[in-house]
Amino acid sequence: MDSLLKLLDRSASARKALNWAELEETSIQVLRLIYKDSKIDQGTLRTTIQNYLSSIIGTGEFLTDLSSKSSAKYEEGLVKLLEFLRNRPHHFASIESTLQAAQEIVLLSLDPIPANRNKIGKHLREIARPDLSILICNQILEQTRLNYYSLTVLCGAYCDLDQFDKAIDVAELALKFSPEQGKTFPLNALVRAHTLKFKATGDIAEIENALQYGHASIDLKLDSYAANAFIAAAVASGDEREIEFAKDVLSKAEPQLRQADISALFQAYQAAQALAPEAVVVETIDESTDDAYFGVFDSLFDLVVRDEGFTPSVADARKMQERFSGDGWFLQGLSNVPCPTCEIVALHSYRKHFKRYGKDMHYWALVCDNCKTATDSIDYDKKAFSFISSDLEENFPVADLCDVCLDL
The missing domain is CATH 3.40.1420 (Inhibitor of vertebrate lysozyme, Ivy)
Incomplete structure (x- = not known):
C-alpha cells in the first residue's frame, strides 16, 4: 500500500481532475490507513471524509436534475462510510457536522422544493462541494431571482472557491432585496466575503467594508453569528479599537463566557493571525448550525x-x-x-x-x-x-x- 503522503497526493490530484472513481478508491485507502494509527490527525480525517463524500456524489445528477432518481450510489456509499466509522473505537466531534450534512442531503433530496434545495446547497459546502452548491442555487434563482437565502448560500460557495467578487455581488443583491428581519444573513455574508478578500489581496478598503457591514449587522441583531463574523474581521484588521469592541460584542452575544476566556481567545487569534496573515484563524459559525438543529x-x-x-x-x-x-x-x-x-x-x-x-x-x-x-x-x-x-x-x-x- 502507498504511504499516507502518496495517497493524500493522489487524492488531491484526483479531486482536481474530477476523477471521482480514483478519489473514492484513494479516500478509502486513506481512511483504512489513518485509523490504524493511535493518534489521528483531525484535519486529515475531515478532509478525507469530505473527499469520500464528494466522490460518491460525483456529478451530482440526482441533486441537479429533478427528474433523476439516481441517488443509489450515494446512499450505498454513505451507508458503507457510517458502518466503517461505527465499527471504529474512536469518535471525533470534528466530523459530526460533515456526517450530519451528508445524511441530511439524502432526506432533503426526497422532497426537492426550493427550501429543501437551499439547505442541500448549504450542506454541499460542508462536504466540500461548493461547485454543486453554486449550480443548485443558480437553478433556484432562475425561478426566484431575489431569494435572499439562496443568494447568501451562493455567496458562501463562491468564497469557498476564492471567487470573492462574485460572492460580494450576490450578497449585495441579497441585502438590497431581503426583508428587514432577513438582512442579518447577507450582512454577515458580506462581512466574511470582504474579510476573506482582504486576506487574499491585502486591500485595506476590503477590511474597512467588512467592519462597516459588521457594525450594521450587530446594530440590527446582536447574536453569536453576527459576533463571529465581526470578530474575524476585527482580528484580521489588527485595529485595537475594533478588537476591543469585538471583545465587548462577544461578551454580550455569549454571556456565559468569562472575561478571562475571552481574553485568552483573542490572544490566541492575534498570535495566529500574526503568524499566518492569510489564514482563517477564527472558526466560522454558520447561521444554520444551532444546537437545536x-x-x-x-x-x-x-x-x-x-x-x-x-x-x-x-x-x-x-x-x-x-x-x-x-x-x-x-x-x-x-x-x-x-x-x-x-x-x-x-x-x-x-x-x-x-x-x-x-x-x-x-x-x-x-x-x-x-x-x-x-x-x-x-x-x-x-x-x-x-x-x-x-x-x-x-x-x-x-x-x-x-x-x-x-x-x-
Missing part, C-alpha cells in the same frame, strides 16, 4: 429530574433557559463548598462541552438541591465561584468525565 436528548432539566428528583427554577437571563434545554449535559459532581445563596453543601455541577473559535470549553450549570435552582454561575461572587470551581476540578476533573474530551 440536531435535536435534544439529555437536557440539564432531564438530568436533574432523573438524578435529584425536581425541576430547577432558572432565571430568565443570558439565554440560560435555552442553553439548559439543549442536549449534551453531564454530571460533574457535588461540590464540598457550600452554595453561596443558602450556605448549605448542596451544589451539584453539571457541564456541557462546546467549541468556540477553535477552543474546547465547557458550559457551567450549578444546581442547588436546597434552593431548587440552576444557574450558569455568572451572578456568583468571583471569589466564591473560584472556591467552587477549584474544589470540583480537584475532585472531578472535567477532562476525565467529558466524552468529547476523552476522544480528542
Whole structure:
C-alpha cells in the first residue's frame, strides 16, 4: 500500500481532475490507513471524509436534475462510510457536522422544493462541494431571482472557491432585496466575503467594508453569528479599537463566557493571525448550525429530574433557559463548598462541552438541591465561584468525565 503522503497526493490530484472513481478508491485507502494509527490527525480525517463524500456524489445528477432518481450510489456509499466509522473505537466531534450534512442531503433530496434545495446547497459546502452548491442555487434563482437565502448560500460557495467578487455581488443583491428581519444573513455574508478578500489581496478598503457591514449587522441583531463574523474581521484588521469592541460584542452575544476566556481567545487569534496573515484563524459559525438543529436528548432539566428528583427554577437571563434545554449535559459532581445563596453543601455541577473559535470549553450549570435552582454561575461572587470551581476540578476533573474530551 502507498504511504499516507502518496495517497493524500493522489487524492488531491484526483479531486482536481474530477476523477471521482480514483478519489473514492484513494479516500478509502486513506481512511483504512489513518485509523490504524493511535493518534489521528483531525484535519486529515475531515478532509478525507469530505473527499469520500464528494466522490460518491460525483456529478451530482440526482441533486441537479429533478427528474433523476439516481441517488443509489450515494446512499450505498454513505451507508458503507457510517458502518466503517461505527465499527471504529474512536469518535471525533470534528466530523459530526460533515456526517450530519451528508445524511441530511439524502432526506432533503426526497422532497426537492426550493427550501429543501437551499439547505442541500448549504450542506454541499460542508462536504466540500461548493461547485454543486453554486449550480443548485443558480437553478433556484432562475425561478426566484431575489431569494435572499439562496443568494447568501451562493455567496458562501463562491468564497469557498476564492471567487470573492462574485460572492460580494450576490450578497449585495441579497441585502438590497431581503426583508428587514432577513438582512442579518447577507450582512454577515458580506462581512466574511470582504474579510476573506482582504486576506487574499491585502486591500485595506476590503477590511474597512467588512467592519462597516459588521457594525450594521450587530446594530440590527446582536447574536453569536453576527459576533463571529465581526470578530474575524476585527482580528484580521489588527485595529485595537475594533478588537476591543469585538471583545465587548462577544461578551454580550455569549454571556456565559468569562472575561478571562475571552481574553485568552483573542490572544490566541492575534498570535495566529500574526503568524499566518492569510489564514482563517477564527472558526466560522454558520447561521444554520444551532444546537437545536440536531435535536435534544439529555437536557440539564432531564438530568436533574432523573438524578435529584425536581425541576430547577432558572432565571430568565443570558439565554440560560435555552442553553439548559439543549442536549449534551453531564454530571460533574457535588461540590464540598457550600452554595453561596443558602450556605448549605448542596451544589451539584453539571457541564456541557462546546467549541468556540477553535477552543474546547465547557458550559457551567450549578444546581442547588436546597434552593431548587440552576444557574450558569455568572451572578456568583468571583471569589466564591473560584472556591467552587477549584474544589470540583480537584475532585472531578472535567477532562476525565467529558466524552468529547476523552476522544480528542
